[in-house]
Amino acid sequence: MILNIAVLPGDGIGPEVTRQAxxxxxxxxxxxxxxxxFHEEIIGAVAIDKFGNxxxxxxxxxxxxxxxxxxxxxxxxKYDNDxxxxxxxxQGLLKLRKSLGLYANIRPIKAYPTLLEKxxxxxxxxxGVDFIIFRELTGGIYFGEKILSDDGSYASDLCEYSEIEIExxxxxxxxxxxxxxxxxxxxxxxxxxxxxxLWRKITTHIAKSxxxxxLDFLFIDNAAMQLILNPGQFDxxxxxxxxxxxxxxxxxxxxxxxxLLASASIGDENALFEPIHGSYPQAKNKDIANPIAxxxxxxxxxxxxxxxxxxxxxxKAIERSLELNIVTPDLNVESKxxxxxxxxxxxxxx
Amino acid sequence: MILNIAVLPGDGIGPEVTRQAxxxxxxxxxxxxxxxxFHEEIIGAVAIDKFGNxxxxxxxxxxxxxxxxxxxxxxxxKYDNDxxxxxxxxQGLLKLRKSLGLYANIRPIKAYPTLLEKxxxxxxxxxGVDFIIFRELTGGIYFGEKILSDDGSYASDLCEYSEIEIExxxxxxxxxxxxxxxxxxxxxxxxxxxxxxLWRKITTHIAKSxxxxxLDFLFIDNAAMQLILNPGQFDxxxxxxxxxxxxxxxxxxxxxxxxLLASASIGDENALFEPIHGSYPQAKNKDIANPIAxxxxxxxxxxxxxxxxxxxxxxKAIERSLELNIVTPDLNVESKxxxxxxxxxxxxxx
Ligand SMILES: CC(C)[C@H](C(=O)O)[C@@H](O)C(=O)O
Ligand SMILES: CC(C)[C@H](C(=O)O)[C@@H](O)C(=O)O
Numbered sequence: 001m002i003l004n005i006a007v008l009p010g011d012g013i014g015p016e017v018t019r020q021a022x023x024x025x026x027x028x029x030x031x032x033x034x035x036x037x038f039h040e041e042i043i044g045a046v047a048i049d050k051f052g053n054x055x056x057x058x059x060x061x062x063x064x065x066x067x068x069x070x071x072x073x074x075x076x077x078k079y080d081n082d083x084x085x086x087x088x089x090x091q092g093l094l095k096l097r098k099s100l101g102l103y104a105n106i107r108p109i110k111a112y113p114t115l116l117e118k119x120x121x122x123x124x125x126x127x128g129v130d131f132i133i134f135r136e137l138t139g140g141i142y143f144g145e146k147i148l149s150d151d152g153s154y155a156s157d158l159c160e161y162s163e164i165e166i167e168x169x170x171x172x173x174x175x176x177x178x179x180x181x182x183x184x185x186x187x188x189x190x191x192x193x194x195x196x197x198l199w200r201k202i203t204t205h206i207a208k209s210x211x212x213x214x215l216d217f218l219f220i221d222n223a224a225m226q227l228i229l230n231p232g233q234f235d236x237x238x239x240x241x242x243x244x245x246x247x248x249x250x251x252x253x254x255x256x257x258x259x260l261l262a263s264a265s266i267g268d269e270n271a272l273f274e275p276i277h278g279s280y281p282q283a284k285n286k287d288i289a290n291p292i293a294x295x296x297x298x299x300x301x302x303x304x305x306x307x308x309x310x311x312x313x314x315x316k317a318i319e320r321s322l323e324l325n326i327v328t329p330d331l332n333v334e335s336k337x338x339x340x341x342x343x344x345x346x347x348x349x350x
Numbered sequence: 351m352i353l354n355i356a357v358l359p360g361d362g363i364g365p366e367v368t369r370q371a372x373x374x375x376x377x378x379x380x381x382x383x384x385x386x387x388f389h390e391e392i393i394g395a396v397a398i399d400k401f402g403n404x405x406x407x408x409x410x411x412x413x414x415x416x417x418x419x420x421x422x423x424x425x426x427x428k429y430d431n432d433x434x435x436x437x438x439x440x441q442g443l444l445k446l447r448k449s450l451g452l453y454a455n456i457r458p459i460k461a462y463p464t465l466l467e468k469x470x471x472x473x474x475x476x477x478g479v480d481f482i483i484f485r486e487l488t489g490g491i492y493f494g495e496k497i498l499s500d501d502g503s504y505a506s507d508l509c510e511y512s513e514i515e516i517e518x519x520x521x522x523x524x525x526x527x528x529x530x531x532x533x534x535x536x537x538x539x540x541x542x543x544x545x546x547x548l549w550r551k552i553t554t555h556i557a558k559s560x561x562x563x564x565l566d567f568l569f570i571d572n573a574a575m576q577l578i579l580n581p582g583q584f585d586x587x588x589x590x591x592x593x594x595x596x597x598x599x600x601x602x603x604x605x606x607x608x609x610l611l612a613s614a615s616i617g618d619e620n621a622l623f624e625p626i627h628g629s630y631p632q633a634k635n636k637d638i639a640n641p642i643a644x645x646x647x648x649x650x651x652x653x654x655x656x657x658x659x660x661x662x663x664x665x666k667a668i669e670r671s672l673e674l675n676i677v678t679p680d681l682n683v684e685s686k687x688x689x690x691x692x693x694x695x696x697x698x699x700x
Pocket of ligand 2: 191192221440443444595
């Protein structure tokens with residue numbers, strides 16, 4: 001198979017972890033005889049520094065003509081806490097999602113047995129947890145009209161949803177549930193929001209085409225509790241953009257290490273793969289950042305192109321590194337392995 | 351002191367727990383020589399059943415002329431999961447908040463040492479946790495314009511905030527921090543929302559009048575993680591309506607029992623006190639519902655009127671009941687004490 005992959009390392013630890021993911025994809029290409037072509041472009045704070053634009057046109061063009069995007073991380077503290085800043089790194093990411101039509105963010109959350117003791121939750125709550133969040137990514141309050149009054153004393157954000165935006169991601173969620181434990185939980189706030197009632201209506205309607213799947217509803221406030229009280233109850237969670245942002249981050253810490261979680265953002269024509277962790281600027285260039293989430297996002301990329309055996313080889317190599325304790329200091333304070341060495345071990349194992 | 355207290359027991363277990371809170375207030379009145387007058391009205395599903403209106407005018411009138419409102423719980427499953435329902439119990443609560451101008455919901459979250467093992471979080475994360483959430487309660491996406499297109503294929507909800515709505519609750523939060531650990535954390539999504547940037551701007555400005563208080567910022571997605579990873583870092587959390595709904599419910603389970611948490615909703619002219627738990631219809635009339643949250647909300651009522659000694663007597667009696675294990679089955683599966691007996695013990699102790 002020939003794949004053209006756009007590589008957007010971004011800010012902070014983005015470049016160093018993405019480099020390991022590329023290394024792994026190259027190893028897979030050699031071993032399984034695929035041609036993976038990599039082209040790199042900038043995005044985020046580095047792009048603001050260079051061009052005053054967090055998402056230069058050249059970067060969008062590269063992504064549009066590639067088969068997939070491998071993404072690092074975005075964000076720099078020097079652009080935070082300044083409510084008046086006109087350009088912010090995050091705008092680059094939001095615009096990229098919209099330009100590529102990446103409407104579904106897919107986040108698998110799994111409790112690794114070797115890491116149970118690192119979880120903030122007690123063992124009996126977290127053991128065996130294995131669910132996937134489908135977060136709508138190009139609609140809702142993120143992209144509705146924003147108003148700031150001239151005198152600066154009033155602001156508003158509009159949350160909007162249309163039938164088609166809900167339908168396409170709902171189908172993905174139901175199809176995924178079919179291959180799993182056959183349960184979809186819609187998280188919303190239908191007792192307050194009109195948009196949530198639209199989500200409930202459309203999802204209920206779609207569920208009729210999937211009679212083998214059970215559809216449950218949970219208010220977002222209750223979901224935020226249930227994720228802690230009993231995360232084992234979930235299989236596939238379906239939700240809108242902002243609620244998805246919140247519960248997928250909440251969900252990502254219950255397993256013990258956010259350094260082990262990846263996500264895919266997919267649309268009808270494009271797909272982007274990224275680790276869940278942020279740019280973690282404090283760790284930049286220290287060779288301590290955990291590359292596994294980025295490498296797992298490369299495995300999700302392989303799966304997306306139905307290269308299941310290849311993806312399996314990557315996840316097996318990762319499991320082996322965990323078993324042998326060849327991990328970065330976040331997983332083992334006494335570890336002498338850095339970002340590069342962990343990447344090398346996983347690449348060699350493949 | 352003479353106080354006219356409106357009692358709104360509401361739905362589910364609301365009536366039985368509120369009855370215990372009234373019993374406790376009567377005991378306090380007798381012991382400390384106060385005249386507390388109680389007047390009861392209906393709200394929620396029971397009011398829909400009777401009048402087709404979740405908040406009858408008579409109920410609003412009673413609340414408006416009372417000094418404080420003691421509230422039970424609201425909600426009935428028969429009105430859930432029906433996206434087309436025209437009247438819902440929750441509308442009664444929302445309208446009551448708006449009619450009484452209850453703009454600040456105040457929720458203290460505390461880890462009780464006797465209940466540490468009931469928490470889903472590991473002991474080292476939860477020990478010593480003691481913070482207060484200030485949630486804005488009459489603005490934001492809850493009350494902005496809601497649209498459903500005629501063909502039912504599009505919906506929207508408007509999130510709005512104005513300077514004054516932010517200022518008044520921000521001042522309350524800073525004043526409270528002054529009496530505590532001197533830290534306010536504003537939770538928002540300023541990297542995406544215009545309203546959040548307004549919150550950040552105004553809160554930053556107000557902070558200048560409180561030079562002894564440290565003001566921090568946290569994005570809501572990060573806050574949802576930090577509440578689990580390290581809840582001990584918080585002192586006073588300040589946030590808008592929807593984010594407050596989510597994190598205050600998330601925060602309420604980390605301590606081990608939501609049956610022990612109360613909240614106050616206050617405005618310039620009125621104040622309402624209620625347990626955090628919902629109407630829990632499955633437990634209705636079984637004499638198993640934990641009355642402590644409702645009794646604690648009565649203690650918050652006493653504090654609100656500066657009856658500090660009286661409030662202290664109530665919390666001391668509650669602590670005694672916990673120590674002696676005179677608690678409902680949610681706290682001790684073998685317990686033979688029901689809602690009423692726990693209420694009686696606490697009343698007698700006072
Ligand atoms: C950086 C930010 C705009 C972004 C979001 O809120 O979508 C991030 O939190 C995420 O979840 O990818
Ligand atoms: C019942 C519902 C409308 C309400 C809210 O969202 O405000 C409840 O969840 C609460 O927190 O008091």
